[in-house]
Amino acid sequence: MRTTVQDVARAAGVSVSTVSRALTGGAVSPATREAVVAVAHRLGYQPNRAARGLITGRTGNLGLIVPDLRNPFFADVAKGVTARARAVDCGVFISDTDEDPVAELEAVATLRHNTDGILLCSPRSTDTQILEAADPRTTVLLHRRVPGMTSVVADIVDGIRQAVRHLLALGHRRIAFVSGPDGSWASRQRISGLDEFTREPGLEILPVGSVAPTFDGGVLAGDLVLASPATAVLAYNDLVATGLLHRLAARGAVVPDRMSVVGYDDVSLAGMSHPPLTSVAVPKDRAGAIGLDLLLGRAGTVTAEHGAEVILPTTLVVRASTGVAPT
Amino acid sequence: MRTTVQDVARAAGVSVSTVSRALTGGAVSPATREAVVAVAHRLGYQPNRAARGLITGRTGNLGLIVPDLRNPFFADVAKGVTARARAVDCGVFISDTDEDPVAELEAVATLRHNTDGILLCSPRSTDTQILEAADPRTTVLLHRRVPGMTSVVADIVDGIRQAVRHLLALGHRRIAFVSGPDGSWASRQRISGLDEFTREPGLEILPVGSVAPTFDGGVLAGDLVLASPATAVLAYNDLVATGLLHRLAARGAVVPDRMSVVGYDDVSLAGMSHPPLTSVAVPKDRAGAIGLDLLLGRAGTVTAEHGAEVILPTTLVVRASTGVAPT
DNA sequence: TTGAAAGCGCTAACAA
DNA sequence: TTGTTAGCGCTTTCAA
Numbered sequence: 001m002r003t004t005v006q007d008v009a010r011a012a013g014v015s016v017s018t019v020s021r022a023l024t025g026g027a028v029s030p031a032t033r034e035a036v037v038a039v040a041h042r043l044g045y046q047p048n049r050a051a052r053g054l055i056t057g058r059t060g061n062l063g064l065i066v067p068d069l070r071n072p073f074f075a076d077v078a079k080g081v082t083a084r085a086r087a088v089d090c091g092v093f094i095s096d097t098d099e100d101p102v103a104e105l106e107a108v109a110t111l112r113h114n115t116d117g118i119l120l121c122s123p124r125s126t127d128t129q130i131l132e133a134a135d136p137r138t139t140v141l142l143h144r145r146v147p148g149m150t151s152v153v154a155d156i157v158d159g160i161r162q163a164v165r166h167l168l169a170l171g172h173r174r175i176a177f178v179s180g181p182d183g184s185w186a187s188r189q190r191i192s193g194l195d196e197f198t199r200e201p202g203l204e205i206l207p208v209g210s211v212a213p214t215f216d217g218g219v220l221a222g223d224l225v226l227a228s229p230a231t232a233v234l235a236y237n238d239l240v241a242t243g244l245l246h247r248l249a250a251r252g253a254v255v256p257d258r259m260s261v262v263g264y265d266d267v268s269l270a271g272m273s274h275p276p277l278t279s280v281a282v283p284k285d286r287a288g289a290i291g292l293d294l295l296l297g298r299a300g301t302v303t304a305e306h307g308a309e310v311i312l313p314t315t316l317v318v319r320a321s322t323g324v325a326p327t
Numbered sequence: 328m329r330t331t332v333q334d335v336a337r338a339a340g341v342s343v344s345t346v347s348r349a350l351t352g353g354a355v356s357p358a359t360r361e362a363v364v365a366v367a368h369r370l371g372y373q374p375n376r377a378a379r380g381l382i383t384g385r386t387g388n389l390g391l392i393v394p395d396l397r398n399p400f401f402a403d404v405a406k407g408v409t410a411r412a413r414a415v416d417c418g419v420f421i422s423d424t425d426e427d428p429v430a431e432l433e434a435v436a437t438l439r440h441n442t443d444g445i446l447l448c449s450p451r452s453t454d455t456q457i458l459e460a461a462d463p464r465t466t467v468l469l470h471r472r473v474p475g476m477t478s479v480v481a482d483i484v485d486g487i488r489q490a491v492r493h494l495l496a497l498g499h500r501r502i503a504f505v506s507g508p509d510g511s512w513a514s515r516q517r518i519s520g521l522d523e524f525t526r527e528p529g530l531e532i533l534p535v536g537s538v539a540p541t542f543d544g545g546v547l548a549g550d551l552v553l554a555s556p557a558t559a560v561l562a563y564n565d566l567v568a569t570g571l572l573h574r575l576a577a578r579g580a581v582v583p584d585r586m587s588v589v590g591y592d593d594v595s596l597a598g599m600s601h602p603p604l605t606s607v608a609v610p611k612d613r614a615g616a617i618g619l620d621l622l623l624g625r626a627g628t629v630t631a632e633h634g635a636e637v638i639l640p641t642t643l644v645v646r647a648s649t650g651v652a653p654t
Numbered sequence: 655t656t657g658a659a660a661g662c663g664c665t666a667a668c669a670a
Numbered sequence: 671t672t673g674t675t676a677g678c679g680c681t682t683t684c685a686a
Contacts, residue, residue: 002440004679015657020681029655046440050377050386051679054662059377061420069406070595075396082396082423086430091441093388094421096409103413113329113373114418215599242599249601268397272542272569274576274601331663342673347665356671378663381678 080285160193218243256323407612487520545570
């Protein structure tokens with residue numbers, strides 16, 4: 001049997017309430033506290049979090065819901081969350097919903113009652129679905145914005161702006177854009193970033209279609225891009241960009257000589273592709289850490305009022321997949 | 328306030344114990360059960376797991392400890408665990424220790440008291456450290472074997488065998504091997520797989536050194552391999568193989584014409600490299616799922632006796648990074 | 655400053 | 671088959 005407060009109390013010759021106070025920072029005489037702490041340590045006492053949570057109403061745990069841990073983007077987010085959680089001694093339940101919106105809503109329903117709060121990555125669900133399933137007081141949205149809910153997002157629009165300006169500076173005048181899933185919030189954001197440039201004289205933005213946000217989606221997009229008059233392409237994300245790179249290579253289109261390619265998110269993959277990918281860096285892990293702070297009310301300057309919104313900066317990382325436009 | 332058994336009992340006009348029984352599959356009349364379930368659903372009742380765990384002694388949660396979620400190998404493992412956990416309605420605490428052995432032991436200490444069991448991925452700790460920190464009755468090791476502990480591992484030795492035979496069939500007679508971190512169990516396994524071939528007449532296995540199990544480690548290894556007389560190389564894992572591919576390309580060594588490259592693990596990266604990587608596939612997610620079953624005593628044929636050991640088969644996946652040896 | 659006692663929400667004896 | 675009751679381990683009133 002595990003050691004309980006009872007055991008500690010008995011061994012220390014005090015009451016259970018004194019033990020509790022001594023260990024949680026209540027009003028106890030220094031001498032008593034010292035004695036109790038010593039005994040607790042000697043017996044290897046570890047408080048039962050479930051029992052504590054039952055009475056305090058706080059479990060000391062929170063939930064993180066992501067569509068796919070295999071996607072390096074979400075792996076990075078999870079990494080940021082768990083790292084911060086470790087620092088503040090907080091447990092993290094992770095639920096991978098396998099891109100299934102139904103599983104996502106179930107996970108929200110289960111976790112909202114068994115944690116102090118939920119960090120939710122939900123790129124595909126509608127605003128309404130999210131609003132219905134999640135409690136705005138105990139949920140923080142990661143990389144997704146819904147009116148009325150607290151969220152931590154990256155400045156996607158500015159990232160697109162930086163990417164386009166980079167391509168303009170290299171002399172590109174016809175830029176293809178491969179968008180992600182139609183329902184995706186992140187994809188809509190990218191499109192609205194592009195909107196700024198649609199009336200730019202001497203610049204053509206060419207939407208070549210929506211694909212799955214995967215390597216295979218990128219392979220598919222490769223042919224679409226080559227069929228267009230574009231000399232550069234903005235891919236939905238790095239996975240798509242990597243698939244694109246493959247298909248372009250297979251068809252003999254040299255990157256960046258014949259075609260420049262820009263990814264998005266700057267996942268670790270970006271530095272490993274051939275050629276290494278120019279990509280818009282998103283602070284994925286920082287978003288996770290900040291979300292956790294918001295949830296626990298630990299955020300310093302940022303007030304965790306409901307509906308608060310933290311916007312993190314994006315940065316274009318230039319690698320070898322972009323170059324001067326062919327003449 | 329949240330709905331409790333009390334609320335459901337009152338609304339359904341029965342006692343709390345009847346509600347509890349109706350919801351957990353106890354002896355209740357079908358009519359009562361139906362009525363209770365209906366009321367519970369109507370009120371949106373969700374049982375408080377902490378309270379339940381307090382009395383049953385089972386929390387319904389388990390812990391998964393991994394060195395790095397960003398490593399696609401562990402992301403896959405985590406995916407397998409969470410998928411199975413969802414199916415059996417079990418919560419999963421994930422702790423990413425950031426490759427820090429101290430954090431790993433701390434995680435074990437915390438989780439062992441707040442979960443029903445731990446799935447531990449610990450490639451670097453020593454057997455002794457693991458034996459000291461973890462309880463063999465409630466811990467299952469994933470992709471690591473320690474005498475006296477239950478574990479789920481892949482047949483690494485056989486994977487190496489398949490890889491070497493493949494290269495032999497292609498005419499390679501001098502095969503370089505890039506090993507992983509010296510303390511790593513997985514690296515030792517690979518080496519013992521290679522041992523079978525050291526006395527094979529007409530075949531030379533050339534150890535070119537240990538590197539970090541990362542892309543950068545592979546870049547470093549690239550030069551070591553080129554400095555050897557090898558015509559093929561076995562990399563510690565796919566990350567290392569990808570770095571190798573990069574370095575070989577940068578130095579003008581065409582793969583597979585000049586040099587064949589074989590990775591290990593078959594993470595998603597393998598299919599995305601240039602050229603796509605021949606790699607030994609390890610059932611990463613299945614190992615996670617089986618580990619969970621073992622922990623929960625749900626494993627069908629496999630008895631979860633302490634010290635049980637499940638060995639999963641490995642399969643060589645041939646892609647474009649291996650070819651006929653240069654003459 | 656300390657102790658006794660009352661629960662948190664739930665399940666499992668034990669009765670009925 | 672159902673209801674009553676006693677806790678699980680802990681914190682927190684309320685008295686002393």
